[in-house]
Amino acid sequence: MLDGEAVVGVYAAVYSEREIGGERVPFCNLAAFCVLEEYRPHSLRLVRALLGQRGYVFTDLSPSGNVIALNERLGFTRLDTATRLVANLPRVPGRGARVATQPAALERALTGRDAEIYRDHRQAPAAQHLLVERDGAHGYLMFRRDRRKRLPVFASPLHAGGDPGCLEAAWPAVSAHLLRQGLALTLAERRVLGFTPGGPGIELSRPRPKMFRAKNVGPESIDHLYSELTLVRW
Template identity: 60%
Template sequence: MTGTQVPARPIVVPIGEAEAPEAAEFLHRHLNPRISPQRWLAVLAPPWADGPNRGFALLSGGSVVGVYAAIYSTRTRRGATFGVCNLAAFCVLEPYRAHSLRLVRALLGQKDLVFTDLSPSGNVPAMNERLGFSTLPSATRLMVCLPRIGGGARLTEAPDVIARTLSGPDAGVFADHHDAAAARHLVVQDGERYAYLVYRRDRRKRLPLFASPLYVGGDPVVLESNWGAVASHLLRRGYVGVLAERRVLGFTPRGWGFEVRHPRPKMFKGASDPEDIDYLYSELTLLEW
């Protein structure tokens, strides 16, 4: 294409099952080549398989030139049930960047949904603010994982033990996420009580050595009182630190650590209370990068 050529106006189409493989290949080639098309396809077809589409694509001449992938779920908070659309991955080829907002509007134009954007980067946070998104409280303390011997609690990541232990909403979370590629599951048992931690492996300074909690179920007091044992467990699995968000854990862990000066933003639109937003059913549970 020469500098004087103007690309034809692309069309916006929903991504369905038939379009998902081409959208996954596009994200592999143009957004993050380290992530295979198969892994992108898993994001476009999550284990819980909920939603009217898998996002929207820009097509020009029959070829994909832009993708905004979306992950849908149905959630219940404080007795109310509502749909969530998680904005998962956004990429448009440079000649078509002027049409980027058409993808955004196609997604946000869907009615009666809460929207989340849990890993925005580049100029997306500023764009989201202009579109009415709010930023979730994200105070984060990097807690160093230290070795520890002993302790009365039992810790397990064995799927069969976890499935037998969890009850109520926690059992549903595990059923939906036990095949989610980025979700790790840990249960802490203390007598008859348990705490359930879902976390992911994250990179800082390109080093994949950090655990990021995504969800806490059961009794958070069990997790807090056994934090030393949890940190030691994670250290044995190759994590040097935990990126501990208070809004996720419900407490600030004791131990050696420091405040993260610029935690990565997480944003939402359409919910009246930030407490209604968590990090499940999203790219954070489906995709490592």
């Protein structure tokens, strides 16, 4: 948004193309919205200009404040963000799972879509990656370090890949690895992980909302990749 040559408002977005049902679908992730106070009555014009791009699936994965209600008025739908806050515990010796974070190990083990996702995100500033191997199978976890109540001790899963059951079975080893990285707790969002880790924890009564707007794409096709969650630390 310009006033003469001065920038008075910005809505930053992350663009990507995703394959859904064998077709390439353009995505626009709404990442950051900032308008100078005296120009805020014009904010909706900026939002409508962004949403006026035809054919896009729009996601807003970290809306806050008045943006949530605004999104709902503009046709956004809330995703199911049911989340269990679980404690990351020291590993019990003798369990047969191994965790690796070296790029060479990830590149060797990951195939297909997981390999593509890893290549696309391996240099994303907020994304961290680990591989867990157990009984000849492997699981892949992409996660970020999050801050709550000014404490940067929360792991937030962004993508779970590999063998569907391996990550769940080997979670004690993953949990112990996260704890060694200074991440005492995991915000285990069921829709991302595909399971709920056991052990000490509580269900969040008000998990943070995530939203999307699309004509022909359902919530099952919306994930956290190619977004501000992978690109921006906070």
